[in-house]
Each structure stands twice: as structure tokens, then as C-alpha cells.
Amino acid sequence: MQRFTGRVAIVTGAAQGIGRAIAERLGKEGAQVFAVDLNGAGAAATAEAIGGNSTGLQCDVAEPDAVARLHADIEKAAGKLDILINAAGIVPFVPWDQVTFEEWRRVMRVNLDGLFLMCRAGSDLMRKKNYGRIVNISSNSIFAGTPNMAHYVASKGGVLTFGRALATELGAYKITVNTICPGLTDTETVQKTPHKDAFDFVEMLQAIKGHGKPQDIVPAVAFFASEEAHWITGQALSVDAGMIRW
Ligand code: 4PL
Numbered sequence: 001m002q003r004f005t006g007r008v009a010i011v012t013g014a015a016q017g018i019g020r021a022i023a024e025r026l027g028k029e030g031a032q033v034f035a036v037d038l039n040g041a042g043a044a045a046t047a048e049a050i051g052g053n054s055t056g057l058q059c060d061v062a063e064p065d066a067v068a069r070l071h072a073d074i075e076k077a078a079g080k081l082d083i084l085i086n087a088a089g090i091v092p093f094v095p096w097d098q099v100t101f102e103e104w105r106r107v108m109r110v111n112l113d114g115l116f117l118m119c120r121a122g123s124d125l126m127r128k129k130n131y132g133r134i135v136n137i138s139s140n141s142i143f144a145g146t147p148n149m150a151h152y153v154a155s156k157g158g159v160l161t162f163g164r165a166l167a168t169e170l171g172a173y174k175i176t177v178n179t180i181c182p183g184l185t186d187t188e189t190v191q192k193t194p195h196k197d198a199f200d201f202v203e204m205l206q207a208i209k210g211h212g213k214p215q216d217i218v219p220a221v222a223f224f225a226s227e228e229a230h231w232i233t234g235q236a237l238s239v240d241a242g243m244i245r246w
Contacts, residue, residue: 003226005030008078010070012061012088012118015042017187018137019087021214022221023047027054029222031083034074036061038088061088061114071121081125083225086115086136086159093148093193104151111155115162119177123170132175133225136163137217138236140181143244148194156181160236167234176233178224183240185212207242216241 009026013019014035020042027033027050035050037043040058047056055077059070074081090110094103115136126132138159139152146153160179167177184195184202199211220239223229238244 002030003222003228004083007031007082008034008074008080009083009085009225010034010036010074010081010118010122011085012036012059012114013137014046014056014087015039017087017189018182018185018214018217019085020046021218022085022087023054024050025218025222026083026085026225027052032078034070034078036070036088061086061118062109064117067117067121071125075125080129081122082129082131083133084118084122084126084135085221085225086118086134088114088118089137089155090152091149091189091193091195092152093195094151095148096150099151107151107155111152112158112162115159119162119166123166123173123175126175127170127173130174132170132173133229134163134166134170134175134177135221135224136177136179137221138163138179138181140183140238140240140244142181143238143246163236164234171233174230176224176229178229178233179236180217180220180224181236181238181240181244182217183212183238183243185214185217187214202243205243206240210241212241 009031011023014023015037033054035043035046035056044056047054139156142157163179
């Protein structure tokens with residue numbers, strides 16, 4: 001499939017994990033991808049792997065000036081923004097009695113402040129063309145109440161409900177906003193925490209057995225990002241081998 005020919009896309013968190021897999025698929029299907037990450041070298045490596053006219057850009061999505069600069073640069077380089085995938089996020093493993101206010105803020109800063117800043121600036125670019133696809137990465141932990149990440153669960157619940165409200169605000173501009181709720185996925189970030197030891201437990205709850213990989217999340221994201229998904233907005237989809245049903 002070549003669903004994204006002529007489309008300009010930003011993917012945040014594109015240096016690794018789910019973000020990188022999404023960036024690579026959008027690029028493979030013809031999009032000009034701006035791979036954005038706090039890790040500039042990692043973002044550049046993703047863009048290199050995609051090839052073509054894709055570019056890696058270093059940006060802290062929670063820094064207002066950096067996000068403004070990012071969008072100005074992309075508008076100058078590409079003239080528009082069609083697709084925004086918000087995959088940048090912090091995945092903590094912190095027992096509740098150790099969640100300090102600083103730790104709470106660290107997670108909220110990226111998972112919600114960063115999402116807000118990217119959507120605020122990105123949707124302004126999309127509104128100029130009356131077209132847009134925003135796909136935000138939440139988590140199925142918002143249904144499961146997964147332990148050792150209460151602040152993360154709170155932030156990802158916010159990702160879902162923010163998307164519902166944003167969909168209403170942006171419908172007039174033919175911009176859709178949808179949310180993906182992945183289950184536990186084998187990424188670099190997860191491998192760095194004790195969440196990596198939860199795969200067998202999570203598998204027990206899945207309808208389909210196996211360990212989730214970034215590539216398993218990509219098809220649902222690409223569908224929401226595609227032109228033909230124009231009649232779907234404000235929705236959320238669990239992509240977790242059937243762990244959560246709703
Ligand atoms: C079920 O989003 O959804 C662990 C770590 N277990 O980050 C997650 C589950 C984790 C999850 C998540």
C-alpha cells in the first residue's frame with residue numbers, strides 16, 4: 001500500500017520503539033516524515049532508515065519554544081502538515097509510595113504537556129489546509145490500572161479524554177483525532193524497567209497469545225492516519241491481542 005504519498009507527517013518519539021516503527025511505516029508508504037525525538041541522533045537514524053526526503057529533528061516536545069520552532073521549520077521545509085502522531089512518552093516503573101511530586105510532574109510534563117504543545121501547534125498548521133490526521137498513543141493500562149505507574153496511568157487517561165475533546169474542536173477543519181491503546185509492548189523503554197518481566201502475566205489475559213511488538217501496533221495507527229478513515233474521529237482502539245474488551 002502507498003497510502004501516504006504526498007503527505008507530510010510528524011512522528012514524535014521516533015528514535016525507538018512504537019514511534020520508530022510508525023515513522024518507518026508512514027515513510028514506506030510514501031509520506032515525507034519528520035522523525036522527532038529528544039534523542040536527536042536517534043531521530044536522525046530513523047530518518048536515515050526511511051530515506052527519501054525524511055528528516056530527523058531533535059526536540060523536547062514539552063518545551064514551548066522548541067515546539068514552536070519545530071513547526072515553523074517544518075512549515076518552511078514542507079509547506080504543510082497532514083499527519084501528527086504523538087508517540088513520545090515516559091514509561092515509569094515507580095511504586096506508589098515512591099511517587100514524589102517531582103516524579104508525577106516528570107511524567108505529566110512529557111505525556112500531557114508535550115501532547116498539548118504538539119497538538120496546539122500541529123493543528124494550527126493543519127487548519128490552514130482543512131485536512132489533518134492526529135493519532136495519539138495512550139495505553140491499555142488505563143483500563144487495567146496497571147501497578148507501579150499510577151501517574152502514567154493518569155496521564156494516559158488524559159491522552160484518551162483530551163483526544164475526545166480535541167476531535168470535537170477540530171471537526172470543522174476536517175481534522176480527525178483518534179487514540180491507540182497498546183498493551184505491554186517489547187520496546188527499549190519497557191526493557192529498561194521491571195515491566196519487561198510482566199509479559200507472561202499480560203499474555204495470560206490476552207485472547208491471542210504472544211508478546212506485543214512495535215510492529216503489532218503500527219497497522220491500527222496507519223489506518224487512523226489514512227485518508228479513508230475520514231469518518232472516524234474521537235475514537236479509541238485497544239491494540240493488545242484482545243486483553244481489553246470495550
Ligand atoms: C498492561 O503502557 O499497558 C505494562 C508499561 N503493562 O507501559 C504500559 C501494561 C505497561 C501496559 C503498560
